[in-house]
Amino acid sequence: IYNIYFGIISDRLIVSPSLSRFLYGLNRIQMAPPRLWGLVGVVVLVVCPAVTLHRLHLFHWELSASHAESSHLERSSCAPSVTVNSTLKPSTINPLPSSLNCPMCPKCQAPVDSTHQAGRLEDASSASAMDLGSLHKGAQRPLVMLTFGNAAVWPMLQNWAANVKRAGLGGSMLIGALDNGLASKCRAAGLPVEQLDGSKAGMTDGAYLTKSDADLRKYKLMASLKIGFALDLLKRQTQNVLISDSDTAWLRDPRAFFEEGPFSQADVLVSTDCIDTVADELCHASYCGCVHVAFNTGIVFLRHSRATIKFVEAWKAKVLEDLELTIRDQAAFNIVLREGMEPKRVVPGYDNYPRQVLYAYNGQIKMGILPLLFFQNGHTYFTQKLHERRNIVPYVVHATYQYGDGALFPFGKRQRMREAGLWLMDPPEYYNGNFLAISWAGATRPEFRVTLDIDSRIVTRQHLEEDRYRRITVRNALAIASLLNRTLIMPRMLCYVDHMWKEMRAGRFAGAYGMSLPFDCPMDYLFELPRFFENAHPFLNFREPAFLNRLPVHLERSRQYVHIVPRNEQANDLSKFPLYVIRNDKSVSAVTAKAGMKAAEVVSALSRFNHVRVLELSSAATAFCGFDSLTKNKEFDNIMKHPLRKKWEFKYMETGQEGQPNYKYWVSYDKFEWMNGFDDVPELTSSHKLHECQQ
Numbered sequence: 259i260y261n262i263y264f265g266i267i268s269d270r271l272i273v274s275p276s277l278s279r280f281l282y283g284l285n286r287i288q289m290a291p292p293r294l295w296g297l298v299g300v301v302v303l304v305v306c307p308a309v310t311l312h313r314l315h316l317f318h319w320e321l322s323a324s325h326a327e328s329s330h331l332e333r334s335s336c337a338p339s340v341t342v343n344s345t346l347k348p349s350t351i352n353p354l355p356s357s358l359n360c361p362m363c364p365k366c367q368a369p370v371d372s373t374h375q376a377g378r379l380e381d382a383s384s385a386s387a388m389d390l391g392s393l394h395k396g397a398q399r400p401l402v403m404l405t406f407g408n409a410a411v412w413p414m415l416q417n418w419a420a421n422v423k424r425a426g427l428g429g430s431m432l433i434g435a436l437d438n439g440l441a442s443k444c445r446a447a448g449l450p451v452e453q454l455d456g457s458k459a460g461m462t463d464g465a466y467l468t469k470s471d472a473d474l475r476k477y478k479l480m481a482s483l484k485i486g487f488a489l490d491l492l493k494r495q496t497q498n499v500l501i502s503d504s505d506t507a508w509l510r511d512p513r514a515f516f517e518e519g520p521f522s523q524a525d526v527l528v529s530t531d532c533i534d535t536v537a538d539e540l541c542h543a544s545y546c547g548c549v550h551v552a553f554n555t556g557i558v559f560l561r562h563s564r565a566t567i568k569f570v571e572a573w574k575a576k577v578l579e580d581l582e583l584t585i586r587d588q589a590a591f592n593i594v595l596r597e598g599m600e601p602k603r604v605v606p607g608y609d610n611y612p613r614q615v616l617y618a619y620n621g622q623i624k625m626g627i628l629p630l631l632f633f634q635n636g637h638t639y640f641t642q643k644l645h646e647r648r649n650i651v652p653y654v655v656h657a658t659y660q661y662g663d664g665a666l667f668p669f670g671k672r673q674r675m676r677e678a679g680l681w682l683m684d685p686p687e688y689y690n691g692n693f694l695a696i697s698w699a700g701a702t703r704p705e706f707r708v709t710l711d712i713d714s715r716i717v718t719r720q721h722l723e724e725d726r727y728r729r730i731t732v733r734n735a736l737a738i739a740s741l742l743n744r745t746l747i748m749p750r751m752l753c754y755v756d757h758m759w760k761e762m763r764a765g766r767f768a769g770a771y772g773m774s775l776p777f778d779c780p781m782d783y784l785f786e787l788p789r790f791f792e793n794a795h796p797f798l799n800f801r802e803p804a805f806l807n808r809l810p811v812h813l814e815r816s817r818q819y820v821h822i823v824p825r826n827e828q829a830n831d832l833s834k835f836p837l838y839v840i841r842n843d844k845s846v847s848a849v850t851a852k853a854g855m856k857a858a859e860v861v862s863a864l865s866r867f868n869h870v871r872v873l874e875l876s877s878a879a880t881a882f883c884g885f886d887s888l889t890k891n892k893e894f895d896n897i898m899k900h901p902l903r904k905k906w907e908f909k910y911m912e913t914g915q916e917g918q919p920n921y922k923y924w925v926s927y928d929k930f931e932w933m934n935g936f937d938d939v940p941e942l943t944s945s946h947k948l949h950e951c952q953q
Contacts, residue, residue, distance in 0.1 A: 400497035400562075401513055403431040406454075406484050407504050409439030413683055414504040414668060417675065419449055420682040425508040430500075434487050436480065454483050478577060481587035485574040492560060492567050503556040505657040505671045507680040512653040515632065516559055520608035520615040524626040525566040526595070529557035529656065533637045534769030535644055538630040539612065546614050547627040549601045555588040556656045557633055565623045569594070572619070595619055636660050640674050640780055641756065642773040655680060661757070662782030669791050670782040677780060677802045688801075689813065693872050694744040695806050696735055700822075700877030701749030703727050708754055708775035710764045714910040717765040717775070721754035721908075724776075725784070727879055728752075729939040733898050734882040735875075740797045741860050744873065747801045753779035755908060763911040778803070789901035797897055809872065816871035817841060819848040820864065822881045825952050827852075846874075853880040854952030857890075883951035884942045891942040902939045 403422055407415045415433060422431045433451045435441035444451035488499050498516075502508070521527060532538050532548030541547055560566050576590035585593070598620030605615040605624055615626045630638050634652045636659035638644040645652055655678070662670020675681040703724055708717050731749055739746040754776045755765040765775050781787055781802070790798045821835040827850075838845040851863045860882065867873050875881060885891050 400495075401430045402491055402495070402497050402499045403427055403508075404434065404488060404491070404499055404501050405431075405504050405506075406434040406436060406480075406487070407440060408436040409443060410666075411504055411668070412440060412443050414671065415440070415444075415449075416447070417672075417681055417683045418502075418504045418506060418508075419447075421507045421509070421680065424682070426511050427508060434484065436483065452487070454487055475583060478583060478586050481590070482574055482577045485570060485577060485587060488560060489567065489570045489574060492562055492570060496562055498562050499560045501555070501558045501560070502654065503656065505668060506556060507655045507657075507675060508653065509651055509655065509680075510653045512632075515653065516561075519611045520605055520613060521626050523605050523608075523624055524559075524615045525561050525563050525623040526569065526618075526625040527559035527561075527628055528553040528555065528591070528595075528625065529628045529633045529635065530554060530630065531635060531658065532630060532769065533635070533642070533659075533767070535630055535638060535642065535772060537769065538627075541612060541614050546601065546604065546616065547629065549599075549616070549627060552588070553592055553595065553627070554635065554656065554658065555591045556658065557628065557654060558591075559628075569619050569623050595623075595625060636674065637758075637770065640678060641777060642770055643777065647772075647774075659758070660780065660782050662780075662787030664788030664792050666788075666792055669787050670780075673781055673787060673802065677804050679804065679808065689810055692742075692744045692868070692870070693747050693801065693805075693813070694735060694739040694742065695747040695872060695874040696731065696749040696878050697819075697874055697876050698750045700875070700879075701728075701731060702752045705752065705776060708765050710766075710771060712764050713912050714755065714762050714765055714908070715912065717754050718908045718910075721765070724752055724754060728784070729902055731877070731879045733902060733939050735878040736797055736800075736898070737857075737882050737885070737894060738860055738864075738875070738878065741857055742864055742868070742873070745799050745801060747805050747872075748781065748803045749878070750803050751779040751781070751784060752776040753783060757783045757906060761909045761911045783904075783906075785904055786901055794901070795897045797894070798901055806872075813871045814842060814844075816869075817846045817874065818867045818870040818872070819846050819874050819876070820867075821848060821850045821876045822853050822878070823850050825852045825854045841874075851875075851881075854883045855881060856883055857885045895941040898939055 405415065405418055419428075419431060419433070422428060431450060433440070433444050433449055435444060435451050435453045438453070441451050441453040484501070488501055491497070491499050500512075515521070516524075516527060530538070530548050530551055531554045532551040534548060534551075538548045560570065572594050573587075573591055576594050577585065577587060580590065595618045597618075599616065599618040600621065601616060603617050605617070608614065613626065613629060615624045617623075618625045631644065631648060631650065632653045634644060634655050636655075636657050639652070639655045640657075641659070657668075657671040657674050660670040660674055662673055672681060676684070706720075708720075728749070728751060732746075735746050735749065738744075756762060756767050756770060756773070756775075758767050760767050764771070766773060790800065819839045819841075823835065835848065835850055837848055839848050840846070852859070855863065864873065885894060
């Protein structure tokens with residue numbers, strides 16, 4: 259039969275040579291052994307019908323759901339007297355403000371109001387007169403860009419708003435104020451704000467929350483306020499809501515992205531804490547986009563739909579009902595969303611797209627995971643430099659995975675953004691005064707690349723050697739800057755291992771094996787960053803390393819370079835040091851100064867350049883050997899002791915055991931090897947005797 263079929267279609271109907279060759283190959287299957295024919299029979303008779311029926315079932319489910327949704331919306335828009343909660347009396351109905359730009363029902367010519375009966379949520383006291391519709395007249399798609407905070411994080415909120423405006427989304431933003439102080443600041447700055455009743459969460463004006471048990475309870479109540487406010491917006495408006503934390507920096511407008519391909523069908527889109535950039539881009543029958551990793555509610559897109567509203571109600575209820583203090587907005591979101599999640603079941607019709615939308619919350623909502631490439635967390639952006647490796651501009655950066663926040667302010671988040679050029683709130687005074695810099699070549703030891711086949715214990719030792727050099731460099735540079743009345747531009751900082759609470763291999767953590775080592779290290783990896791800001795000594799004033807690459811014109815035009823040469827260098831040997839160096843395609847004059855200087859020598863050799871705005875030293879590790887008295891040395895040591903200290907534990911997957919698997923799930927916990935953190939910076943009084951230092 260197959261021969262006859264093949265002969266007929268190949269002789270009479272098929273004109274494509276490639277297809278004829280394909281059919282000829284199929285014809286040769288008749289020579290296959292019986293077992294193969296049995297396997298083919300099972301596939302044809304069992305698997306194919308099962309898959310077909312499953313697809314038909316999904317199609318029927320989708321068709322029924324969409325029909326029910328459209329029918330419900332039609333009924334709700336034309337029958338405003340029907341209430342969802344039948345226990346509400348007519349007098350309790352809270353209609354929408356007439357100023358809202360609601361769509362009109364084509365049959366009854368009345369504004370669509372599917373949630374007029376629900377009233378305002380008890381824990382999201384919003385200004386009912388706010389006309390959100392007027393905020394979005396220029397938007398291509400209706401969207402509310404929503405964030406929250408209180409007066410304690412006002413600088414972060416200002417920066418969030420500045421980045422949102424720069425991304426072209428200024429007309430869509432709205433700030434939920436948790437205290438009177440923030441509401442007043444927003445109104446004074448012309449930022450759209452609605453005030454929530456933060457007193458119910460124990461929020462007082464300017465209070466910055468910590469990780470104490472008392473503040474954890476406040477976090478929990480504050481989370482319910484935030485979720486309740488988003489729910490309120492979804493109920494009283496036919497607009498989508500995009501929630502983002504104030505420690506995000508928006509670089510592009512994402513609205514078109516949310517309507518692309520399968521994401522256009524999603525009720526909920528959420529960012530991820532995943533750091534595995536390779537796994538995040540995988541999507542096949544059993545796995546799609548780091549679905550196993552925690553979702554991060556710092557960026558959540560909520561599409562206006564009945565399914566979304568029902569999910570957000572369950573999300574809020576989980577926060578309030580769970581007695582565990584750590585079950586706040588993010589943990590509750592993950593718990594509720596993953597109820598009945600089917601990672602292998604995707605919305606049909608988008609098989610050719612690299613990203614899929616999954617069914618979650620017991621199949622009641624469609625959710626998508628925002629790709630790391632465009633919605634980056636703190637590790638992929640600041641550490642892995644994914645945007646540089648792929649040469650793209652992400653939509654947003656979320657300052658997670660950092661270690662420098664203090665008891666008064668999120669210093670680590672602000673510093674990360676400053677170093678990346680995402681902090682837009684520094685005033686012109688930030689560039690006032692004179693500055694001291696260290697050349698990039700002299701700021702680090704000779705660099706070598708870390709391959710994937712190197713042992714983490716070896717590369718950690720290299721990392722510690724680099725750190726010893728760096729701490730002496732920073733200590734000496736701060737001392738010289740204080741003597742010359744200059745502000746230090748922190749030197750370049752290299753890390754040879756990554757920093758996280760997990761085990762590493764080849765200096766990298768699981769999922770981040772594609773990152774390059776060494777990398778330019780954030781300050782919060784290396785120093786106790788809050789010590790530089792909280793009641794800090796003037797000696798500790800500094801600018802970020804990238805400041806040197808972003809000098810304003812008036813600073814760029816006033817530079818001087820100083821070669822730090824060995825103390826025993828003869829005068830006739832100084833000619834080998836160039837008289838000029840090139841900085842930003844311009845010549846900068848250069849002079850020499852002896853290494854091993856004490857305070858008086860520093861002032862004598864370098865104070866003649868007080869008129870120069872940026873003084874750059876070739877290196878600092880050997881430039882300074884102490885102040886002019888032991889008392890001053892001791893005072894300076896006490897100032898430097900805590901800021902330049904950092905606890906960092908290094909834990910390895912490599913065990914050194916022959917044939918022993920190197921993954922943590924196969925190696926017992928006690929088999930891991932450790933190497934404990936950095937040494938304290940050497941003290942001038944103990945480690946730097948003048949003669950030894952100058953030698």
